[in-house]
Structure formats: C-alpha cells, structure tokens
Amino acid sequence: MDSKEHRRHRWCSRRCVIISVAVILGIALLLLILGLTVFRPRHTVTTINSVHLGALRVGLDVPHLSVDLNVTLDLDITATNPNRASFRYDTGNAELFYHGGLVGEAVIPPGRVGAEGSVRTNVSLTVMADRLISDATLYKDVISGSVPFSTNTRLPGTVTILGVFKHHMVAYTMCNITVSVQNRSVENSDCRYKTKF
Structure with missing residues (x-):
C-alpha cells in the first residue's frame, strides 16, 4: 500500500512539473510571438x-x-x-x-x-x-x-x-x-x- 501511495505521489509530482514546464514554455512562446508581431518596433x-x-x-x-x-x-x-x-x-x-x-x-x-x-x-x-x-x-x-x-x-x-x-x-x-x-x-x-x- 505504501509503495502504491509513493508511486501515485511521484506520478502527481511529475505531472505538476510537466504542466509547470509546459505553462512556462507557453508563456515564453506567447511573449516571443507578441515581440515579433504586435510589439515589434516600427520606424518612428x-x-x-x-x-x-x-x-x-x-x-x-x-x-x-x-x-x-x-x-x-x-x-x-x-x-x-x-x-x-x-x-x-x-x-x-x-x-x-x-x-x-x-x-x-x-x-x-x-x-x-x-x-x-x-x-x-x-x-x-x-x-x-x-x-x-x-x-x-x-x-x-x-x-x-x-x-x-x-x-x-x-x-x-x-x-x-x-x-x-x-x-x-x-x-x-x-x-x-x-x-x-x-x-x-x-x-x-x-x-x-x-x-x-
């Protein structure tokens, strides 16, 4: 029972890490797209x-x-x-x-x-x-x-x-x-x- 609980806890931790990395990469990609399109510097x-x-x-x-x-x-x-x-x-x-x-x-x-x-x-x-x-x-x-x-x-x-x-x-x-x-x-x-x- 302990090992099942431990595996479940490890799987949840891994899932949280994967989701966190995916969110950070998504935000970085969004900022990059905004920087290259909407916020791209234009000639004054x-x-x-x-x-x-x-x-x-x-x-x-x-x-x-x-x-x-x-x-x-x-x-x-x-x-x-x-x-x-x-x-x-x-x-x-x-x-x-x-x-x-x-x-x-x-x-x-x-x-x-x-x-x-x-x-x-x-x-x-x-x-x-x-x-x-x-x-x-x-x-x-x-x-x-x-x-x-x-x-x-x-x-x-x-x-x-x-x-x-x-x-x-x-x-x-x-x-x-x-x-x-x-x-x-x-x-x-x-x-x-x-x-x-």
Missing part, C-alpha cells in the same frame, strides 16, 4: 508639415556684386510613433544648407511621443549670414528671384517594449526648399523620410 517618422518664411531681408550691393541676406525659416515638425510603446527622444537637431554648405542650425528639444501617438513642434532655422554671403552663387540666385535651400532634421530616441527591450532608432527628414525673394515665401518643398535602428 518625423515629417515636416510646413515651412514658412519667418523673416527675409535682402540688400543688394550692385557695384560690388554682393548680397546682404538674412533668412529665418520656421519648420512645423511632427514626430509620429506607430509603436505600442512610447518613444522617448533626446535632443535633436535641424540643419539648413545652401548648395551643400551648412548655413544654419537649430536644436530640437527632447520629448516623448506616446504609444501610437504624435507630437508637433516648431523649429526656427536662422541663416548664418557670414557663411552665406561668401558663396558666389547667392547673387545670381537672388537676381533670379529664387534661392534654393535644403534642410536635414535628426531625432534620436528609444522605444522600450514591455518595459524590458530597448530599441534605439534615429528618425531623419531631408527637404529641398525654394525661397521666393519677390513673394517672400516658400515656393516649393520636397521632403524624404527615413529611420535607422
């Missing part, structure tokens, strides 16, 4: 909604073929987070280029985008006149009535999945912008977006 995207000319002052010195140009571009930027976890971003930056040369910079302050949410921010890029005036093509562009610029924005951050798995990513936006000297406005803007993990 920064988009430039609009570009406005905040200020424009042009002065021509015809005898010396030089230009005094002060430009401020106001960028309306949205960071969109498609993840089911929040995206915390560090200090980012926006840069303004004229024919490939850096002529303006601005800081994008750090922040947070909630799960499947978006955040808008405004950034003002002021042209560094001393860098711009040294470019010989500026005079021709101002005379033609259109001055081409390009902007790059960079927003680094982290998405934390299930409070454990951290995914670092950087969202980039590159735009080509044409400023109309006569209308004192942005004539054209063409933007591209990408994210790197």
Whole structure:
C-alpha cells in the first residue's frame, strides 16, 4: 500500500512539473510571438508639415556684386510613433544648407511621443549670414528671384517594449526648399523620410 501511495505521489509530482514546464514554455512562446508581431518596433517618422518664411531681408550691393541676406525659416515638425510603446527622444537637431554648405542650425528639444501617438513642434532655422554671403552663387540666385535651400532634421530616441527591450532608432527628414525673394515665401518643398535602428 505504501509503495502504491509513493508511486501515485511521484506520478502527481511529475505531472505538476510537466504542466509547470509546459505553462512556462507557453508563456515564453506567447511573449516571443507578441515581440515579433504586435510589439515589434516600427520606424518612428518625423515629417515636416510646413515651412514658412519667418523673416527675409535682402540688400543688394550692385557695384560690388554682393548680397546682404538674412533668412529665418520656421519648420512645423511632427514626430509620429506607430509603436505600442512610447518613444522617448533626446535632443535633436535641424540643419539648413545652401548648395551643400551648412548655413544654419537649430536644436530640437527632447520629448516623448506616446504609444501610437504624435507630437508637433516648431523649429526656427536662422541663416548664418557670414557663411552665406561668401558663396558666389547667392547673387545670381537672388537676381533670379529664387534661392534654393535644403534642410536635414535628426531625432534620436528609444522605444522600450514591455518595459524590458530597448530599441534605439534615429528618425531623419531631408527637404529641398525654394525661397521666393519677390513673394517672400516658400515656393516649393520636397521632403524624404527615413529611420535607422
């Protein structure tokens, strides 16, 4: 009788161990499937909604073929987070280029985008006149009535999945912008977006 009781007890213990292992494996498999599907990190995207000319002052010195140009571009930027976890971003930056040369910079302050949410921010890029005036093509562009610029924005951050798995990513936006000297406005803007993990 004792041996029957002992065998029954061993069989129950084994059964409990098998069930426990099966439950743990099932939970691990479920977390793995969720991590690869529902909670898989997706690209956070920064988009430039609009570009406005905040200020424009042009002065021509015809005898010396030089230009005094002060430009401020106001960028309306949205960071969109498609993840089911929040995206915390560090200090980012926006840069303004004229024919490939850096002529303006601005800081994008750090922040947070909630799960499947978006955040808008405004950034003002002021042209560094001393860098711009040294470019010989500026005079021709101002005379033609259109001055081409390009902007790059960079927003680094982290998405934390299930409070454990951290995914670092950087969202980039590159735009080509044409400023109309006569209308004192942005004539054209063409933007591209990408994210790197």
